[in-house]
Amino acid sequence: MGKTRARIAIDAMGGDHAPAEIVAGALRARDELGVEVILVGDRHSIEAVLPANTNLGQLEIVPAQGTIEMHEEPLSGIRRKPKASINVAMNLVKQQQADAVVSAGHSGAAMASALLRLGRLSGIDRPAIGAVFPTIVASKQVLILDVGANVDCRPKFLEQFAVMGTVYSKYVLGIPEPKVGLLNIGEEESKGNDLALQAYQLLQANPKVPFVGNAEGRDILSGDFDVIVCDGFAGNVLLKFAEAVGEVLLQILREELPQGLHGQLGVSLLRPNLKRIKQRVDHAEHGGGLLLGVAGICIISHGSSQAPSIFNAIRLAREAVDNEVLERIQGSVAIAEE
Known part of the structure; x- marks a missing residue:
């Protein structure tokens, strides 16, 4: 029995070039890497930047309201905007509807949202x-x-x-x-x-x-x-x-x-x-950095990310999922504590 395809939640509204470049990178990753992408954000804005021949019936879009702006304090921002795209994406991982999150938005907000919604790995x-x-x-x-x-x-x-x-x-x-x-x-x-x-x-x-x-x-x-x-x-x-x-x-x-x-x-x-x-x-x-130590796969990309960087970030996320990084880290920490 083959391994199931990784499902990656993409914060489509995060980053300087969102949503156009984020969506373009996600669609390329879907086609070339064989992953399932879930675009999280304002449906109208996402659909407006899709290629003309896109089959909407084969594309999963999860609605969200707004994003955490760069000038906002991370913790207060994610608490004040529970339906922001990064929070909705993190909830998909928490609810096991996605295997990983990729975001080029506010890095502090991404980390705060991951900690509040996913929590830390035991021993970290x-x-x-x-x-x-x-x-x-x-x-x-x-x-x-x-x-x-x-x-x-x-x-x-x-x-x-x-x-x-x-x-x-x-x-x-x-x-x-x-x-x-x-x-x-x-x-x-x-x-x-x-x-x-x-x-x-x-x-x-x-x-x-x-x-x-x-x-x-x-x-x-x-x-x-x-x-x-x-x-x-x-x-x-x-x-x-x-x-x-x-x-x-x-x-x-x-x-x-x-x-x-x-x-x-x-x-x-x-x-x-x-x-x-x-x-x-x-x-x-290189796509960005992996947030290690939280109970979920989260890739934090550069705010200036364009389609190639998002593609590589999704590749990193898939590799982390396929290689069971969370489980391996948890096992190593447990042995070290003993």
Whole structure:
């Protein structure tokens, strides 16, 4: 008996380019990935951006009222707007009508809604947002968490992030023996602030964490680590900086390579290479971050996400569902506690 297709609830109203780009990415994922997509939001607005040949009878749209705006405080926003698209999408997962949620809307609201509606996994004190970065090693990525869910962390939180990151790296990213590092200002065990020093001891003592030591800033993209844990403040700064570097690199290539006749000829010859470069450094190719630690699969995409990024976010969600990430994390946490 074959595995059932993943059902993904899409917050169609969340993001700078909603609903047009969100819907376009969702429809592409439905056609190419074989997932069932549930578009959550204002029905009229969604139908207005559908391709002319869309068979509405084969498309599931769940109505919602409004969205959480970026200027709104997350917790008060989701409580004041219970029928907002992100809340309705989360309820679908809670009621087991969907396997996962993808949203490019207010990330704080998505996290707050997930915590209130889905709750935390047993043994997890704080959820973490994990983001995948490219490395200098071709086809190898590194998972960084937390990149924004928790500005202030306790050592125990970082230990839990490492357990969750190990599971994700192993079963979704396909790394049999992931190497886990702790973001720090030096590789020596004695380096860092109190958080880093205490977290180092916990990570070293946890049998469920394949901890290999501290990772300095220059090590992040080296390929020497598969998972790197840090507090959400440092992680979010790192995430935004890495995105900017990728955009700058792509812009420099666009500006410099076509210069002169030789440059124009070179661009045509290098086009396949340039496409692969874009796939490695463009954050849109990774789709967003998985909110690890809540009792449901939730992908938080960039607010500026367009159709390709939404497609990749849905791909991430499907992989997390197919590889039973929630169950594996819960099992690893339970063993670690024993």
